[in-house]
Amino acid sequence: MMGSSLPRLEALDLRNNRFFGDIPSTFNNCMSLVLLNLEGNNFSGGIQTWMPQDISILKLRSNQFTGNIPPQLCCLLNLTILDLANNEFSGSIPHCLHNATSLPSFTNVLPGPVSNHFFTTAKDFMKIDLHTKGQQLEYGKTLKLVRSIDLSANKLSGGIPVQLFKLTELQSLNLSYNYLIGEIPEQIGEMKDLESLDLSHNNLHGNIPQSMSGLSFLDVLNLSYNHFSGQIPLGTQLQSFDAWSYAGNPDLCGPPLQKHCTIPDNTEKVEENEDDGFMKSLYLGMGVGFAVGFWVVCGSLVLNRAWRHSYFRFFNGVVDRIYVIVAIKLQKFR
Structure with a gap:
């Protein structure tokens, strides 16, 4: 042999x-x-x-x-x-x-x-x-x-x-x-001598590790046709490759791809939160004011007998005047 x-x-x-x-x-x-x-x-x-x-x-x-x-x-x-x-x-x-x-x-x-x-x-x-x-x-x-x-x-x-x-x-x-x-482990950034990396045509997912932007000797990169998502890490290294290196990952965004990453606009949310806070404060103030005024008036009538009698005499007088005015108007109308 x-x-x-x-x-x-x-x-x-x-x-x-x-x-x-x-x-x-x-x-x-x-x-x-x-x-x-x-x-x-x-x-x-x-x-x-x-x-x-x-x-x-x-x-x-x-x-x-x-x-x-x-x-x-x-x-x-x-x-x-x-x-x-x-x-x-x-x-x-x-x-x-x-x-x-x-x-x-x-x-x-x-x-x-x-x-x-x-x-x-x-x-x-x-x-x-x-x-x-x-x-x-x-x-x-x-x-x-x-x-x-x-x-x-x-x-x-x-x-x-x-x-x-x-x-x-x-x-x-x-x-x-x-x-x-x-996912691609973050430890990939430790492979400082890496010149060629091909992980294409797999079922990998998640974000591309930020540490990959530090692979300064990387000359060939192919991550196409996986399920990567999020923004391609910024840095001169990963942006230097052609778009085909990231093809077939519809949820990837950022240069060199044409798809721009959507950055959440927090301005509108801040304004909405401020408006909501103002309306809540307004309603709260109105409620407290109504409650205080109500109890000031009613409390005075309950606790002070003279004021209570005067109030009811005034109220009865107002009712009588309204009744007379209405009766006269109806008589004229007939």
Whole structure:
């Protein structure tokens, strides 16, 4: 088998062939394997038992792998490029994935003879195509400086783990074309080296975190076709992208979109509150005044006998005069 006969194999590139079936578990015996590229084949099954522990570049793009992304990937402490795009992976993104790619430079942590020999010779003959920044780019001499994760075009679900944004050295993150839900964690602002971010075609919602406006190296951004809402955070960074970066989010507003954000006008509410307060004070004053006047008059009549008699004599006199005037007018009318 290949794994047992090539224990010192450092790079294996089988891309764009017609290989199919499961990956042989004997790959695990390739203790020196640093680069494994199986892109563009028909491999299937899972990837749980055959991963060499020293691997740094793992490209399984465009195959037919199924099942969950195994947590065993978190044990690959030298991993800096992980490309599992365009497969049939399902389930959630492992929360521990940041353990695998959090190292600043894998050339500093790989066994000296392996890493130095590989990257010294690889720059002369090894070139790898990476899908990043919205296009396919070829890397050669600068390969050892690249840190990238691409899990796009799978069937991943659940939220984006907050732990993933601890990858402060990551340069490219692509989670597009999945079924991810939830909000973008505010911690994304800690990924200061991020140059390319693609979260398009998911079911993410909520506001775009204000911390993203501080990603000064961000060159490519795609948040289209989600359910984001609210105003795009102000700052020269997020306003520099084209409107298509935010397309398919009807509840988003603010530059660079043509849709302006509606700012609530509190002036009318203040005026209405002032008018309401004035009317309430007026009615209250009228009520108090009527009550005071009523009790002043009635209280005087109740407490003072002479005033009471005078009032009733006056009232009877008025009634008598009105009766006489009315009677005379009716007699004249007849």
